[in-house]
Amino acid sequence: MRNGSPYIPTGDTVRAILSFLGLTLLLTSGVAAQQATRTQPVTGIRDNGSGFHALVGARVVTSPGQVLDNATIVIRNGLISAVGRNMQPPAGARVWDLTGHTVYPGFIDAHADLGMDAVPEGGDVGPTHWNPQVRAWFSTTRNLQDDAERRAALRSQGFGTALVVPTQGIFRGTASVVNLGDAGVRDRVLRSDIAQAVGFQRSFQLGGAYPNSSMGTIALMKQTFMDADWYMRAWGAYEDSGRAFLPPETSEALAALEDAVQGNQPIIFETGSEEEYLRAYKLAGEYGIDAWYRGSGEEYRIIDVLRGRTDPLIIPLSFPDAPDVDDPESALNASLADLRDWYLAPTSPAQLADAGVRFAITSDGLSSLNEFLPNLRIAVARGLSTSDALAALTTTPAALLGLENTHGTIEEGKIANLVVSEGDLLTEEATVRDVWVHGQAYEVTRPPEIDPRGTWSITSDDEWGFEASLLLEGPLNRLRGSIDIAGPDGASIDLASAEVVAETGRLEVRFAGEDLGYEGVALLAGSVRGEEFYGWTSLPNGADP
């Protein structure tokens, strides 16, 4: 009994192997030659990476609407040291052949949820605030321990930089700009605690009875703005008096709001609807707040109000599901509001751009970060220009976060934050290959090292005398094809599946055995070596042919 049959391809195989640059995942560091400027002693052997790279042959989108074909980017010590066409890679640089790829400035998420949602058991301690929902003292920099998986997930969507926004409470604390590399916490913070975050939704984890309504929440916001103003004056009067009476109370929360209520530090209002935007806008006006707004995705409903506004607006790409209209009874339950929302929400970014509204796009608000790029493409397909889309992910958030001199474009002297994709990320289903953060490449998708596409001739080297022709085509990550088996019992069978297994470099092909007289699935698997493919077939039930 034989349950496997070795085979060797014959010479007329039409195929090609794309030999790809072996991309190794660079772990940490790139901190070579920084002995004198770093505080942490190196344990073990120092990382001796050169930090010197040349990316060649790519289509480079240097800034929204600006493209250099077949360009070279030179990276040295984390910065872009040169970019241009017709440049030879400098001697000593590690050369990355990116022919056929597109490079963008690294994306910047101006309102990232990076976890940071842990609440201490038993509540916060210390002279905080009588209301547990007021945590303005909470610093994302001091508490930076965002999780590596979420950073990797953000990188997979092209992001290299993010504003980490705290998530708990009504007054949530301060947001900080971080890079999304895997360096230690001391190497990630770019701008510490630059804005206060405030939301209209209380956090149930924090407890407290008041407020438990939307108007109560706004009343607490007003009172807290006023209290923060009073707190400064109360302590000022106390010190000015030469401490002639008992001191005022101590409140870290009110102290933390001092800059914000004087208009010297922005407050980011997280809004859950277009109406919450209107409410936040009104509050900001009444209390002299320098407001940024995390939008809801429903901005298209007040596009007439927003027209021409330049207050920073950071919008999510969370588009609603289509209402269930599968049968007439279900369709009756779909309101016009929901139907319109389904149709119009994906046009909201385009409408904002057309209305001259200054906005950035965030990945926040999605149920899975993997929806980000697909939804971005939907926004583009629904009218957002690619340059507006890119601006909302690069130059606009860079300016908003005070990073315009270091981030947002691919220019000499800027930090080497890049997105490398196999095609146009905004219009095609292109895969992000690498994201560069501070001059380090983080692999996102490993391209298959073997390209088995083409026609293979298959013969068995035993008494079976099996002869067949295998056709493989389609995109590498979704191969399809057919197998033609020669002889009197021959058949042409569409493949059930075909894939190159990344871990083993093996090609695995499955097809139904029925046409060969077998109940079940036939498996053909083997290793590709050069022009040869050597392996086994496994027939259903192990039966003889």
Place this chain on the structure above:
Amino acid sequence: MNVPEIDLPFIRPMMEYGVSAIPEQPAAVVVRNATVWSQGPQGRMENADLLIEAGKVVAVGPDLDAPRGAVEIDATGKHVTPGLIDPHIHSGVSSVNESGFAIVPEVQMGDVVTHNNIWMYRQLAGGLTTAHIKHGSANPIGGENVFVKMRWGSLPEQLKLEDAPRTVKFALGENPKRRQGRYPDTRMGTQEIIRDHFLAARDYEREWQRWESDGEGIPPRRDLRMEAILDILNQELLISSHGYRADEFLALVRLAEEFGFRVQTLQHGVEAYKIAPELAASGVAAVVWSDWGAFKLEAYDASVYNARILIEAGVVTSLHSDNSEIASRMNWEAGKLLRTGLTPEQALSTVTNGSAKAVAIDARVGSLEAGKDGDFVIWSGNPLSQFTRAEQTWVDGRRYFSLEEDAAMREQIARERTQLIQAILSVGNADENTREGRGSN
């Protein structure tokens, strides 16, 4: 995803019956040959005209001269009344109760008015033009209420009645005392916590006065709750109190008198008839139901003669709905009062001029008198009949509702729905993998 092109005009609110723009305000509108219920000194007039200019009533009477170019409406056989007023609804706001503390007059319903409110269209279609949106009854002293006009298609801020009096919700009886883990637990406690906060506000005021005169010590802090209670004591924030029983109402009225001010209205008031002379003497208005009662213990002593007894005792009296649906047919509620022996004008007053007076907005609305807002309804017949329909509802001299436009909008809605449903079906399941609902954040 290739969705079909659909031309969807911008509408507000972005839902059924949303409109692309708020209606024009003609320079002049004259309604001819109607039975006009002025609800003012002119009473009810047959074959009368109503003239509106620049959104305000100019005159009511026979054969009025209208300016050239005035919009002429032939209302022969129809009735015209002031726009109806409901002094107690809860639709049109994002939330109703702030129950985190017993005393919350610092919260303001005006902060959370929503334009995405289909009830407004339905209420407008029933002839309602002004409503008093109340905080809930979870607190002895609840939040500040807000007046809105049924300016369908406007943004929240534009819905608010301009220069309206400020009113605050109080609540007596069962509701404010049944919140677990929160004082008060009894009716005595309700009265006591109100009194204690009145006293606290006076102390707060004295602290400020002392500091303003000597500037010594820690500067006082502005406290929105205490400021609101001071406004109550100074009769600048008018009390609109929920309650059922006569005894606790009277206790509140007496408490206010002790502090030198007046309660503006008692709301629900199923036992108000028991203290009608006292209310009249204290100048307290009553806002009651036509025939609701006995639905809980404290509502057992209800009488359908409540409104009549109050009116006859000289109490300013209004009906209210406390219910989004009933607010869309307040003329029926008034009509029911005919069975208690009230005259038609008296009955209608409980949803028009009486209502306006009860909540202190009668300088603007409630009757068709020169200078008042051009809020009126053209009815197919006698407004007190349940067979009568509101054919047109005007607010500020703008026609916000008419049966004709409503019919046209229904067709437009049906067309849009068909197009959108077809679009979903044509896209099929292809996009379900890539599109998730908005998260809960």
